[in-house]
Amino acid sequence: MDNDTTTAQQGAGHDSGTLSSSAATPPAPPAPPAGDAMEFMSAPDYPPSLPSWAARDYAAFITGSGAAKLADSGVAPLVAAARGYKRLDETNYATEAKIMNVGPARSQKGQPARLKRTLAAHGKDGMQMPWYSVADIQIANRDKTLAKPFTYQVRPGVPELNEHEKPIKYEFIASAGTPLDLHPGTPVNWIDSTPVVMFAEGLLKGDAALSAYLHANGVPYDQLAYDPRDGDPSDRLREMLNAIPEEKRILILSIAGIWNTHQNPIDWREIQLKGREAWIAFDADTGINPHVHAAAFKLSESLETKSKMEPVMFLSPVVPSDDDGTLAKAGIDDYLAKHGTWDMLLLGLKASLPDAPPRSDNEYNGAVRVSKDGFTVEECTAVNDGPGGTIGSYKWTKIVDLGGRIKTMETRRQPTDDELRTGIFDPNVQAHDIDDAIVEIEVAWTLGGKDDKGIIVGPKTILHFTPADWVRQKAIIPDNILCHPAWPPRAAKGESWLAALKTHRTAETVQRTRWQQMGWVPVEGSDPVFIVGSQVIGEATEGATVSGVGTGEIPVADMFGVGVSKVGDDLDDETVRESIRQDFRDVVGTYITAGAWKDRSTAALVLAGALRPTIPLRPRSTIYLWGPKGKGKSWSAKAMMYFWAKNLSTWQDQLPGSAKDTVAYIETCVSRTPIWVVDDLAPSPIKRQAEAEDGKLADLTRSIFNNATKGRMNADMSARKVNKPIAQLIITAENELTTPSAKERLIPAYIGHGKLAASRVPTDAINDLAKERGVPARFTGHLIRFIRQTAISTPGGWATFFTRMEELRTGIQSSTEAIMKEMGTSTGSLERTSSLAADVLLTFEILRLFADELEMEDEFLDLFSLKDGLGRDIISLVSSAHAENAKSSPGTSLVRALSALLASGGAHVVNADDPSVAPIEGTDDSGAMANHRLGWSVGSGSDGKLKANGPSIGTVVTKNGxxxxxxxxxxxxxxxxxxxxxxxxxxxxxxSAWASIWDENLNPSSITRQVNSRGALVNTVRFSVGTGAGRMRPTGVPIPVDTILGGGVNDHEDDIVD
Incomplete structure (x- = not known):
């Protein structure tokens, strides 16, 4: 199709038949005169065959102002009846308001009260306009049910005025959203099959177009009338449409307004648009109103680049507006009802939009603008050539030999918590949520007969300053601009140039957000997408979602990515589904079944941790892989990173981070990437360095669990924006962390001698799966797309899905606690430990849902079971860690330290009955050993008497034996x-240390903790020993001797019942 000419008319029909009793059929038009098609269409010199419906033709289903509007818009009664237009007035408003989900009128303000006044008051009426969703119609057809209206629009007969004194002519029911509408009488098979798809702005325009289209394709006006005795109007309409030859079929869709094309994204996923011709029929002022023009341009760009429609055409009819023959734009309903036929309308089909109109044509003395060619800036000057020297005209004079415009306004930030929870992009985030704000300014000029341009990049704040100051404001100015003789415009000319630039082609300025983190991010006007490296997974307008995490900030940022399937990602395509099933089986078979890790709980942890970042909830747990050097810790971390490899060779010979990295760098990385590895925490010969590295990772582990990081101040003493962690963190180390509070917030897995398979075959298979075939990374992409599709198809959308994920994690935690109790796990800190397990176990629940969606066998789904599958393995692993951590609790650690201090001879305890003798009576070996462990050793004398070592730190007493x-x-x-x-x-x-003795039940069971006179609990008790003058009252914190002799650990504590 020639892009510079109008298209040939499509769908030519006959004008036979008659109107209803109130209308007569006009004579058929003569052949169009020779000459320009637009002139013929705009001002026909013969009476075309147009509908002349009257309000009474709709009386069988609607009367009043609504019927008059339908007639005035040229909507055929049959088309109107099939959609279900209805009158609203005092007789039925209460009932219909409930059907439309209109909220209660709690005050005189707001929509409910307004609708009640304009529709239900005595003498008032309006029209109910039901909108149907393409997706709802498709789903209803598959389910063999009847599609219901997605939402309703109402048109009061006498509208109220808004705060700007403009009438509220049409109004959607609040909070319902608007769909991509399809008339319910359209055959469902047309949705994906017609050669042409027409997009009309508004319901009446779409239905008017459908009415004219039917008539042009041979349906007489009398058959487009409505008589209830003729049966279901939708069935009749469908029969008429099915009689149209396939090559002449046109799918007519309605959108709610110029900026509402994608309010219900699922509609666009339920229609195949690729390769079909698109007609955009926006309102009458596309070439006049810059907002309408920008909306039409945005839709056309989306249809071309995203939906792959070709060609994209435009309809904007013109009609005589005055007796002098001047032309004006018209909406297609007005045109088809009063001025021209369907065939005449199509003569105005154009392959391009008119030039973008200026935002303002105001002319006044001193006004400035960029010239029409964009290469200079002009100033408006009043010309005093009127009577008596008054202003008679204005002229525009060039003042700067440079043009320009603001090309891009870019905000660099991370998503807010609310955005991640709701999935809704917030264009009005607070200043403290923004990391940076950048502007790109395009400067254009012609010099020596050659056109040229350049892009200046700088902080948005340069728009506060004239161009001569931009260098000082850190703007980056290319050489070709710096070398231009007119650069920079200075003083008053600089101010005028900047003012003109700010108002030039503003509708084309791209408002872009560059996200300073990978993972899930919101998209304006659409559903969230997942950024990893430079990839954006999910549907998004080209260039609207951009990753801001680059190699300048994180050197390995461009190594992150996921695989792309060669067969596509449509989960409804059986070829795609089978490909995903095979990848799924390969991942599980290689990582779990093949036995690369002898302990299946370690394999389960590797798989769950690797895929955990795909879930929208922020990870809480840190995975800690520890063991001797060269036994597989770093390789296990690489096996996890294979799921996030941009290329086949990525992560084969390196990991993202190192334990030697600075605190600030690691904090940045875990706040920007979905998964991060801190590799090789090794012992250091320097005590301070070892303590610093241990403390650094302990702080990091706590910050991930608590979703917090260190607060810092700027030089001006304002609070610096904190980088909250979002990554699934993996640490590899040769030793355990020593900080008890950090150990309680991680999941450790020991990878030492014999923990990997004896043969290299299973481990090589994992390497080959990534390096040769890219399966792990490709499977990550599959899983992300499944999660996105599941979230946006959930009733209630992303926000409901997010809440369900939180509820699911809570439910998994409760189940995990119950299973851990069955295993015999002690209850101390059980809530924290089970929350760690639940956080990674959430991955298995998502994998189980994915396998179920793919209709995989039950045995495969059972593998991810919490009770007896891989989930049980991780719970066992966490339970063992919990038991070890119990030995590091404050009370137990204190007892262990006291026991070791006494046994080493660093201190002793005395016998309350006789401080000069050892506290344990008896001469056998067990008594001697007990006294030795209480700080007493054999003296140097020949009598073999025991002597005390070091200072006394306590007194041994006897109570109840x-x-x-x-x-x-x-x-x-x-x-x-x-x-x-x-x-x-x-x-x-x-x-706090001595209080932990009581809190952890390390005190004697025969002694109850006391309170003082103020009602506060005390840590010490007082005993009375001896009588008379030898009576003593020792005081201290009571701990059984047997507990000290046992080092604070009872024999049964190491036993886990499975």
Whole structure:
């Protein structure tokens, strides 16, 4: 089709038949005169065959102002009846308001009260206009049900005025959204099959077009009338449409307004548009109103680039507007009802939009503008050539030999918590949520007969300054602009140039968000997408979603990515589904079944952790792979990173990060990437360095669990924006972390000698799966697309799906707690431990849902079971870690330190009955060993008498036959902390440490904790020993001697019942 000419008319029909009793059929038009088609269409010199419906022709189903409007718009009664237009007035408004989901009128303001006043008041009426969703019609057809209206629009007969004193002529029911509308009488098979798809702005325009289209294709006007006795109007309409030859069929869709084309994205997924011709029929002022022009341009661009429609054509009819023959634009309903036929309308079909109109044509003295060619800036000057020297005209004079426009306004930021939860892009985020704001300014000129241009990039704030100051404001100005003789415009000319630039082609300025993190991000006017590296997974307008995480900030940023399937990603395509099933089986078979890790719980943790970032909820757990050097820790981390490899060779010989990286760098990385590895935390010969690295990773582990990071200040003492962690963190190390609070917030997996398969075959298979075939990364892409499709197809959309994921994680945590209790896990810190397990187990629930969607076998789904599948393996792993962590609790750590201090001879406890003798009576070996472990050793004398070692830190007393040590609060704690700082870390106080003895039930069962006179719990008890003058009252924190001799660990604590 020639892009510079109008198209040939399509769908020519006959004008036979008659109107209803109130209308007569005009004579058929003569052949069009020779000459320009637009002139013929605009001003016909004969009476064309037009409908002349009257309000009474609709009386069988609607009367009043609505019927008059339908007649005036040329909507045939049969078309109107089939859609279900209805009158609203005081007799039925209450009932219909409930059907339309109009909320209660709680005040005189707002829509409910307004509709009640304009539609239900005595003497008032209006029209109910039901909108149908393409997706709803498709789904209803598949389910063999009847599609219901997606939402309703109402048209009051006498509208109220808004705050701008303009009438509210049409109004959608609030909070319902608007669909891509299809008339319910259209055959469903037309949705994906007609050669042409027409997009009309508004319901009446679409239905008017459908009416004229039917008549042009041989349906007489009398058959387009409506008589209830003729049966279901939709069936009649469908029969008429099916009689049209396939090559002449046109699918007519209606959109709610110029900026509402994609309010219900699922409609666009339910229609195949690729390769079909598009006709855009927007309102009458496309070439006049810059907002309408911009909307038409945006839709056409989306249809061409995203929907792959070709060609995209435009309809904007013109009609005589005055007796002098001047022409004016008209909506297609007005045109078809009053001025021309369908065939005449199509003569105005154009292959391009008119030039974008200026936003303002105001002329006044001193006004400035960029010239029409875009190469200069002009100033408006008043010409005093009127009577008596008054202003008679204006002229525009060039003042700067440079033109320009604001090309892009870019905001660089991370999504807010609300955006991630609701999936809705917030264009009005607070300033503190924005990392940076950039402007791109296009400067254009012609010099020496040659056109040229350049792009200036700088902070948005340069728009506060004249061009001469832009260098000082950190703008980047290319050489060809710097070398132009007119650059920079200075002083008043600089101000005028900037003012003109700000108002030039503003409708074309791209408002873009560059996201400063990978993962799920919202999209303006659409559903969230997933950014990884430079890839954007999900439907989005070209260039609207851009990754802002580059190699300048994170050197390995461009190595992140996921695979792309060669057969596509349509989950409804059986070829695609089978390809995904095979990838799914390959991943599970290679990572789980093949036995690369001998302990299946480790394999399960690797798979769950690797895919955890695909889920919209922020990860809470840190995976800690530890063990001797060269035994597979780093390789296991690489096996996880294979799921996020941009290319086949990515991550084969390196990992993203190192334990030697700075705190600030690691914080940045875990706040920008979906998954991050801190590799090789190794022992250091320098004590301070080892402590610093251990503390750094301990802080990082806590920040991920708590979704918090260190607060910092700027130089001006304002709070610096914090980088909240979003990544699934993996740490590899040769030793365990020493900080108890950090150990409680991670999931450790020991990978030492014999933990990997003896043969290299299973581990090589994982490497080959990634390096040769790219299966892990491709499967990640499949999973992300499945999650997105599931989220946006959930009733209630993304926000409901997000809430369900939170509820699902909570439910998994409850189930995990129950299973851990069945295993015999102690209840201390069980809530925190089970939350760690639930966070990674959420991955298996998503994988199970994915397998179910793919209709895979039950045995495969059972593999992801929480009770007896891979979930059980991870719970066992976490339970074992929980048992180990219990030994590092504050109370147990204190007991271990006291026990070690006494056994090493660093201190002793005395016998309350006789401080000069050892506290344990008896001469057998067990008694001697017990006294040795309480700080007593054989002296140097020949009598073999035991002597005390070091300072005394407590007193041994007897109660009910049980030996108990009353530890001195200050001395015992101080000596134990000095000797064993890894058990009792600096910063822990005596009060909280001794309170933990009671909290963890390490005190004697025969002693109850007391409260003081103020009602506060106390840590110490007082005993009375001896009588008379030898009576003593030792005080201290009570711990059984047997507990100290056992090092604070009971024999049964290491046993986990499975």
């Amino acid at each position: 049980e030996k108990i040590i009353l530890f001195d609060v200050e001395t015992a704690f101080s000596k134990a902390q000095t000797a064993y700082p890894t058990l009792i870390q600096h910063g822990q106080g005596t009060g």
